[in-house]
Amino acid sequence: MQKHLRIYLLLLGLSVALQGSQCLAQRASGPAQSSAQNARAAHDGQHDFDFEIGTWKSHLKRLLHPLTGSTTWVEYDGTTVVRKVWNGRANLVELEVAGPTGHLEGLSLRLYNPQAHQWSLNFSNSSGGTLSQPTVGEFKDGRGEFFDQESFDGRVILVRFVISDITPNSCRLEQAFSNDGGATWEVNWIATDTRIKGEADKAG
Numbered sequence: 466m467q468k469h470l471r472i473y474l475l476l477l478g479l480s481v482a483l484q485g486s487q488c489l490a491q492r493a494s495g496p497a498q499s500s501a502q503n504a505r506a507a508h509d510g511q512h513d514f515d516f517e518i519g520t521w522k523s524h525l526k527r528l529l530h531p532l533t534g535s536t537t538w539v540e541y542d543g544t545t546v547v548r549k550v551w552n553g554r555a556n557l558v559e560l561e562v563a564g565p566t567g568h569l570e571g572l573s574l575r576l577y578n579p580q581a582h583q584w585s586l587n588f589s590n591s592s593g594g595t596l597s598q599p600t601v602g603e604f605k606d607g608r609g610e611f612f613d614q615e616s617f618d619g620r621v622i623l624v625r626f627v628i629s630d631i632t633p634n635s636c637r638l639e640q641a642f643s644n645d646g647g648a649t650w651e652v653n654w655i656a657t658d659t660r661i662k663g664e665a666d667k668a669g
Contacts, residue, residue, distance in 0.1 A: 510584065511577045512553045513604040516631060521545040521658040525562050525569075528653035531642050532617065539566045545658055554579070586611050586626060600626045607631055623647050634660040 525541040543562030550556055560571035570591035577584050585599040602611035609628035614621060623643040630637040640654035 508582055508603070508605075509579075510582055510603055511579065513577075513584070513609065514547070514556050514575060515549070515553050516633065517547045517636065518549050518556065519547060520661045521547070522661055523560065523562055524657045525560075525564075526655045528651070529566075531653040532622070532644055532651060540564050541566075541569060543569075544661070545656075584609075584611065598624075600624060602626075604628075617642065617644075620644060625650060634662075 521544065523541075523543050523545045525543075526538050527541070529535060529537045529539055541562035541564035543560070545561075546559045548557045548559075554577045556575050558571075558573035558575070560569070560573070562569050572589045572591075574587045574596070575584055576587070583601055583603050585601045587596045587599045589596050598613050598615040600611035600613040602609065607629075608631075609626075611626040613624050615624055616622070623646065625641045625643070627639045627641075628636060629639070636658050638654075638656040638658065639652055641650040641652045643650045
């Protein structure tokens with residue numbers, strides 16, 4: 466009986482020891498795995514806009530009265546010039562388009578925050594002459610999404626700006642508003658840009 470008891474206690478001790486070593490291994494590997502995950506998540510996006518440096522032919526559609534139920538769109542055609550600043554960590558966009566309803570001139574200063582790994586997009590138009598509330602975000606899997614909160618017709622709304630369908634010679638830029646906390650979005654600005662070949666070096 467004592468022999469069987471000694472064997473049982475010995476096996477029990479081995480089991481406890483094995484469990485303890487497994488816990489130590491999990492604790493040791495936890496920080497390493499977390500660091501690896503953080504390293505993967507911390508994408509260095511300072512060159513995410515390099516694809517857009519150059520001169521583009523722009524076709525713009527704008528919803529005339531957002532968040533009113535209106536479906537009246539106006540269209541414009543013109544050019545967009547994107548210039549690299551700070552070796553790609555910033556860029557300056559100049560938009561000039563015209564259509565049946567008038568002439569638009571826009572400017573966007575995009576700045577990269579290396580600590581947050583995010584971009585801020587700061588827009589202005591010639592009629593206002595001031596920078597708007599920046600939309601902030603990043604690129605993932607070839608798609609850029611940027612958000613902000615601002616006032617529109619006296620109400621606080623969410624704004625989303627998306628850059629998608631990116632190829633070496635084309636891209637799509639889309640702005641949408643939400644007045645219900647992001648449950649639904651209404652697109653009010655769609656720009657389709659096509660690169661004008663031979664103009665990239667001039668803009669860079």
